[in-house]
Amino acid sequence: MGKRLGVRQWLALKLFKKLRQIRRDEHILNTLFWECTLRCNLQCRHCGSDCRVDSSVTDMPSKDFFRVLDNEITPNVNPNKVLVILSGGEVLVRKDLEDIGLNLYRRGYPWGMVTNGLGLSRQRLDSLIRSGLHSITVSLDGFEEQHFHIRQNRDSFKRAVEAIKMISEDEYLASDVVTCVTPALIPHLEEFKEFLYSLGVRRWRLFAIFPVGRAAQDESLQLNDEEYTYMLQFIERTRHEGRVKASHACEGFLGGYELKARTNPFECYAGVGIASIRVNGDISGCTSVRANFTQGNIYKDNFWDVWQNRFEKFRNRDWAKKGKCADCKMWQYCEGNGMHLYDDDENLLMCNYHRILR
């Protein structure tokens, strides 16, 4: 265990390497993020949307989004198989969320959202479900003390917990919880897992906060390599128990923890199966990817033309084979980690593999 690949992992990764290339060649759109607002009802220390949240930025009018969806996307996809994820900011601040959701549902798109839960009352959740909500994620970063340290709002823990209880009980919703793991939570991960289980949570994504913007300067948010390795071991143990499906999601290549800390081998789907429309109309991969990887703008370009003919940097990662990656033996499986881990100068901010202790 640790950094080294086992024989079975090595063989599996070799095979998945071929699959990855096929997926890149096909680039079938299966997830569309719409960053519908940058407004937020919290001021988190690490700031969710890449420290870019600016409440002065105007929300994108829904008619602009639906123009692109109707004219440029729907004719080229099976809407039933493209999940539209509304992201922010905090999406619940949009009063027309139900209108947007219902319009997506009418067009046959499943839709989902990510929320801090602060504004998710029983009444609001019911109205979202009546608008065709399919999938929802609530952020909870630990017990009250750890959650407050990040979210900086005294009501946020209680409201997020109430939201999690509600979404976990609903039979129509695909739901999970996302946790930004901080050093203060590490000693409490086991009891926090039991707490989530008692709330009804069966899917749980655990991240480390990546070092950009304000978060990079704040030691209370950054795991050291020992803590990071412990978190991966914890995820593996939890998956093995089988009660809560924990995952490190697409955070990066994990060496000996591949296929143990998540379901699938590492693959960055940004620009391969995932596109986003930013609040200013920019077209990119995931919303977590930096601005200089923008591929076009819906106010100037045809979305489908951009999706089909651009995104070269997302689908051919030769440009990333530099610095630490240039001579790395894991390059063939990792290809430079997730696109969200690159800074504006296209340098890798963090390598998950190199953080793992032997």
Add this chain to the structure above:
Amino acid sequence: MKRFTIFMLTLLGYSFVSCDPNERAEIDTPMYGAPMAEYQENPLVDETLTQESNNDPQNE
């Protein structure tokens, strides 16, 4: 042919690792995303709930 190749590679890949068969078709949820879901009709959806969002003056 391509579909068959994808299927075979997936099957072979997972045969080398210990993995719950029910998870095989599952895509990992992206970092900022919500869990993957395919469209399904929901009897709770209320078509009369709202007006067309395109006419919503709030975001004009």
